[in-house]
Structures are given as structure tokens and as C-alpha cells.
Amino acid sequence: MIPLGLLVEQLAQERALAQAERRAAIVVSVLAVTTDPNAVEQVIASAQGDTPAENGGGGQLAVHGLAEQPLGTSYAATTDLTRAAQQQHTVLAPLDDGVAYLEPVEIGDDQLAVVEVHVPSAALRGGVWAAWGALVVVAAGLVLGSALVGDRLANRMVRPARSLADAATALGDGALDVRVTLSGPRELAEAGYAFNQMADRLAALRTAEREMVADLSHRLRTPLTGLRLDVEALEAAEADALAAHEPRAGGYGYPAADDDDRYRTLARVRQALTTLEHEIDVLIRTTRQATQATADEPPPPGRCDAGEVVAERMSFWSAVAGDQDRPCEVVVPPTPAPVRVPGAELAAALDAVLGNAFRYTPQGTALEVAVSRHDGWVAVRVDDAGAGIADPDRALTRGASDQGSTGLGLDIARRVAQTGGGSVSVGNGRLGGASVVMLLADAEAPPPSAPSRRGLIGRLTREPRLSRRS
Template identity: 55%
Template structure:
């Protein structure tokens, strides 16, 4: 655009300068012609005219020529009757036209132009011819165009530098805004930006800072509300714990008991364990939500295998009471992910709780942990009836079983917190297969091709469609 503007301005300027140079050369010829015309009004002697013509100076080829100096002499083609120079360049009809018109004429001739100026004398009209060669007409044109070209290049270079600096400021402001937005998306609500750049980007920066302040306030209020609600649960939990303590002993290791008595004592044990677990979770909620946002240091990390082993200690006892065969595969090695331990445990409990809640007693299940391609998969399979509508099951608050519909949504939100997803498929065992896909915290970043990145972004727009290959099940 700058080049076009420079050319649109400088090309007409060059033409005007060239035209002015031509007019200046013709004006100089008019001055020399006027000198000779003045001498003719004083004297028509050839010797006197020769001295005047010599006095005009300049190139000999361009010195004035006088037509019709001899009385009654008609002008001829090639110069006619002349004084001072017999090499006239004008044609006879041009000289005649100048005499008849009594006005100066500028006529193009080979090699340049001639200026014909009629001079009325007492008994006749003579014509003073001055030849201006092309070299004089275009004198300095090459330098003028070269200067204009240099000016155009200079304007383009300067404009590019100025635009680059302005664009650099705008790009730097946009990059800072994007970086801050990504940081907020990763959970860092302390990030703020210094608004800069063009007015629109500066306004966007101020709006971003206000948004971040509102998010901090809303998150703090939400945590305080959760803490208050969690604290309200202490009273009914205390009553439940006192009632559980008042029950009979749950010891089944000493003495011999009937099957009914064993079931009763195991039930008492599970009640006490559930109350203790619930009290612990309430304490964690209160302690976690009481922390201010400024005390958060970034996303927490936990070991997936350790969480799976720990939670299966609880669920294995319940599975034994319900005669449910179960397996735990792939939970031997440490596999870190960027998810708080309590949240991953809650997600796993939500998925396993659905198995116990919606499948008949005696239904087998397995928990498999696998690691591949920068992701960690926690898969829970069962041999139950499966899930008829996986998409509906993943929607928050939607349930076909009369529950709150929050279990799988908890798992989905935890997985998304770790840059992953949750998917539901048909299990090899015949029932439902729920896969929580989490980003591996120790995975090295991969250099992906441009088309690979496009494909990756397309898959991330619909994380529910991501599938995870199921490894061959083996006993742990």
C-alpha cells in the first residue's frame, strides 16, 4: 500500500518537474529571441545582427536564425532568407503561419523544438527562430527521476520501519493478553497485564484485569460458601458417628459367628468406615476452601497408581461383601498427573460408586491404569447391563436412574482439569467402560506438524469422541 501511494504521488511529480524543465528551456529560447527582436527594431544590418546573435551565447546549433530579413523575400523551407545561421530547422509553412498569426509558435522538429517569434518591421515582418535540442529540453530529467526513485524507496523503507514498530507493539500487547488468558485458563488467577498498544488492545487489557478480579472474588465467595455448607454437615455426621459407636462390636476375627451375625458385623464396620471417610472428606473440603486464592501456588499433582490402590482398599472390602470379582491392573508404577489427589479420588469414587449402585450384586469389574502417547488412562469396566445413552450420562444433572446425575460429570471435570476427557464405551466384559483420560505430567512435549496440530485441535473440540485402546487384561 505504501508503495502504491508513493508511486501515485511521485510519478505525477516527476512529470510536472519534467514539464517545468521543458518550459524553462523554451523560456530561455524566448529570452534569446527577444534579444534578437530588440536588435532588429534598431537595425537590420547583417553585421550588427551577427554580433547580437553571437552575444546570445549557448550552443551554436541553438543560436537564433532570422527569416525574411531581405525585403520582399518569401520564406522557404529549410530556412529561407536568414542572417546569423543558414541552418534553419523550421519549415516554410511554419514560418508563414507565424507571420500570419503575428504570435510566437513552438513547433516540434527532428531533434527538438523551434520557437518562432514574428517581429513586425516598417515594411515587412521577419521571424526569429530559436532551436532547442532534446538534450536541453530533457536536461536533468534522469537525475530528477533517480532522485524521485530514491525518495520513493526511502518512503517505503521508513513506512515499513514505522509500521513494523507499531505492529510490534500491537503484537506484543496481543501476545501478552493471550499469555495471560492462557494462565487464567490454567488456574493462575493472580496474573495481570499492563495495558498497552493500540487503544482497542489497551481497553481489552483493562477489561481482562477487571474480569480476573471478578473471578478471584467469585472464587473466594464460592469457596466460603462450600466451606460453610461443609461445616453444616458436621452436626449430622457427629450424630451418625455417636450412633455408630453405640452399635455392637464389628470384630469378626475372634469367635465363631453365624452367617447372619457376620453380615451384621460387616455392615456395622462399613457404616463406621463410611462415616470416618465422610468426616475426613468434610475436613478436607473445609481446609481446602478456606484457603484464599492468593495462597494457591498452581495445579497440584498426585500419583494415579497410588490413588487407585488406596481407593480400591475401600471398594475391595465392599466388593467382597457383595461377592463381586474384581481386578486392578497397571497400578504398580508411579504415574503423576496434574490433579489434586482428593479430586482424582472423588472422580474415581464417583465412577466406582456407579458400578456398585447400578449393577446387580456379584457383577464383576476391573480397574486398569495405562500410559501411552503423553496421556494416562484410568479405565473402569464392568460386566453389567451397560449404559444405553453415553452422551446423556455425561451431561451434568441428567440421569435415567433417578440420581442427581453428577457422578460422571465430576469425573469429566477432573479429567478436563488435567487437559483430558471422559469417554464411555462398551466394555470387553459386556457392560460399561468408563475411561478417564489425563495428561501425563512427565510426558515430553512433542513437535507436531502443522496438519497434525490442526487434527489435534479438532479432536480436542470434541473430547468425548476420544477413545483409548484397552490393553489385554492380566491378573495383577
């Protein structure tokens, strides 16, 4: 804006000098025709009245050399007039109020006249201050406009950055459901996307951790079930012995004091079992209620022989079944049945299913556990002769139970089956009760696109097998 202001000032001076040159040219043209002082004086008076007011006005004309006194009003110094006459070209003489435009003119042999035009300061600066004012307004508008645009651009970057910072603070305070709306420059949008992925991962990890705690707690039911059954067997044996007055050391029956001690011991064990089961239920329910969404985290990679795992676990469950007078048949193939599941995970899933069967079916109910390998799949089937499962879909829902339990047993089996590339199905078995089948992908063969549970299980009776009864 400063160069523009200086240019306007220069243009105003050139305009005023050009006006003075035109007025001087009028007088010069008259002198070329006549040198009569009276005529020249009339021309001067006429020219002075034509001074534009917007150019400062008041410009005075004078002619020197026609008479002893200058014609018109003179402002120039004698030295400036002499210099103009000697140099014989236009001279601009500075004055206290403007400049004097001096134009020498030949009016005869060796005779010169000098035409003087007074250009006041107002004419030299005509319109300059208005132009400077306009430039200042424009400059202020540009500054304010650039500040406004800069603020909007900066706000476009600051708002997403502030939102990301607030979300990070909320996430640090434990609000795992907080997410960032992607906006702003590309870099901030990428940072917000990475933050959302991190928050999703953290939520999934916490969910998986809580579910793992619930699943591990549920595994404690297996030894608790066996211990409870042992206590019941001891109570039944004690009752039978006392009823039959079976001979013991020291005579028939037991002394009253020994009977009381034994019954008190059994009561304390039963009470301890009840308390422990209650505490495990509380732990499972607490972790389940704290979980807001299900995150199926893949377990550590592993591989095992399903037949070997089933045979090992049934050595424990067969003993329990024998104590309860349960007919128990175990069917495993003579060849390995490899699956892509760690042995501990498959054993935990089998324990969860068998634990439900022992818990929710009466003593003496028959059981059958079978392993089959066919068409790229390995099936682990648990059948019982109980009342069956009324709502199979609800039974497979995590945390849902119609028996007052935690509802995690079948869900553990489902997750293990999904880890092994398969699924779990619940239906009615050939023993008349519930049938739970875990289909697992064969580790040595690609699975088919659509496995058939009924066709696979139906072939169990036609395949070579190793059977053991308890």
C-alpha cells in the first residue's frame, strides 16, 4: 500500500504541473500575437478565473519583461526569474506555499519575457489524502479478512486436534466407548482413524480378558463337581453301612461320638463346597456384567489329537460316572484325529459339556462320548439320556441359562469349536436326551464348504472304533 500511496502523490503533482503548463501555454500563445500589456493583462485575468477548485484553485499568473512591473501577481524570486531567462527553459522554483512554474518566451530581438504560474501546495496534493485514506481502509480490510480466514483455517485444524485430545483423555479415564469423528486435514484424520482402531483394540482386549476370567472360573466347576459327587458317595456309603450295621473295628456300627464327628466333617466339607461354588458364580457374573460386547480373540496356536484328549478326560469322568451308576460309553477312532485346537482348550470345552450333563441329569442317566473323523472334519459328540434341551438356540447364548447357572458351559464349547474352524450344534441324540456336537476342522485336510452334522454323526456306527464301557 505504501508504494501505491507514493504513486498517487506523484500523479497528483504531475497533474498540477500539467495544468500549470496548459495555463502558461495560453499566455505564451497570446505573446506570440501581441505584446500589448493591456491585452496580456486581460488574458491573465481571464486565465486565473479558470483554475479548478478541486486542484487547489488560487493559481496566479504573471508575466515578467513586458513592463517595469510584472503583469499579474508574482511569487517567484528575482534570482529564479533571472535563472529561467538565462537558461531559456522551464524552471520550477520552490516557494513557501507550493512552486512557481517559470516559462521563458522570446518576444523580440534579444528580448525575453517570463511567464510565471503559481502552483499552490493544495494543488500539488489534490486528492492525495483521500487516496491515502482509501488505501488505509483497504489495508485494514485486508488485514481483518486475512485474520478471519486464518482463524477459520486454524480452527479447522484445532477443533479436530482438540477433539482427539479430549477423546484420548476420556480413554485414559476408562471410557472405552469413546470414538473420534474423522475430520480436518488428512494427517489429523489419519491420527483419528488410528485412535479409533486403538480404542477398538483396547475394548476387545478388555472384553477378551473378562471373558477369559469367566471361562477360567467356569473350569473350576469340573473338580468341584467331582468333589461334590465324592462327598455324596461318602454320605451314601455311611448311611448304607449304618443301616446294615456292617461290622467295623470296635463292633457293629460306630460309637455315637465317632458318628457325630464324621457327620460334622461331611457337613463342613459340603458347606465349604457350597460357599466355593457361590463365590465362583459371583466371579463369573461380575465379569460377564462388566463385559459390554463380545470379542472373540484367537487363542494361542496349537494342535492336538481329539481322540487322545477325549480318552484322557474320560478316564476321570468315567470314574465319576461309575460312582453315580451311570452307564458311560466312550468311542474313539483307532487312528489319530488331529484338530487345530490346543489340547487344554479342547479338554476345557469337553469338561464344560460333561459338567452340564452330570449337573442337570439325574444319577444313573446314561452317557455316550464319541469321536469321529470324516470328510475333512472331526466331530466330538456328547449324548445323554436325560430330558434334553428345550431351547437349543438359547442354550448356545453366552450368559443365558434356564437352570440358574452362569450359562457359560456351551459358550466355551462354541468358542473352542470356532477357534478350530468349526461350530457347535445342540439337538436330540439317539439316547433320547441332549446331544452336543463340536465340529472341528481336520488339521490334515481342508474342510468342505458345508459340513453335514447328521451325515457325519450317522456314520459313527459304521466306522471302525475302539469302545470302552464303564
